[in-house]
Amino acid sequence: MANTFELISSVTAGALGAASIDFTSIPSTFTDLCVKVSSRSDRVGTTDNLFMKINGVTTNRSARVLYGNGSAASSFTETLYVGELDALGSTASTFSSHEIYIPNYAGGTNKSFSVDGVTEQNGTAAYATLIAGLWSSTAAITSLSFYSGYGTTLVQYSTAYLYGVKNA
């Protein structure tokens, strides 16, 4: 069990927003990584998709998603998707929340991760996702990027906090 939780870096999108938020040169001195993302996009629609890229590549990824929208639940497979994202049609000034946990990110085995995420919406439909993900690579994780799957912009005040976790 983790006994330290240290902020490595944080970022807040400025007035222009951001096509992506990228953490680079992540030190390998921790046991696990935890990222907390609060974000919203300018996509025309009620939701967008939040994607995560590891080490700048999009290959060798798989994920199993449990998905609920307030009236129905489903499950499906994915690759880069890490959850639903508030968009222009969501209640004004609300942001979706996602926590991504990556154990043994610097080890020499394949990298698993989990995600729990929710959108914020003052309405009948809001989205919750639980994801079990895998990056089939033995490389240490040194960078993480978060961006809209629809290629839209993460709006001002979207934030991402990257924490390092040590268990010894």
Next chain:
Amino acid sequence: MHNPTRIEINCETGVESIIELTDAEVAQLKKDAEAAVARKAEEEAQAEANATAKAALLDRLGITAEEAKLLLG
């Protein structure tokens, strides 16, 4: 016209940079967006097909959705 920008933070130095996307990165974003739209359409079509199949089955059985829930509960 300028391309969109991304925010990069170097975790070793703490330096935050705002970087304009290259044309190749913009093209990749566009490609990702098209794939996302196609995937969403596929999911919606599948959900609609499932709903239609469910309604047809209930109709064939001559029961309502509530009655089906009772049977399966």
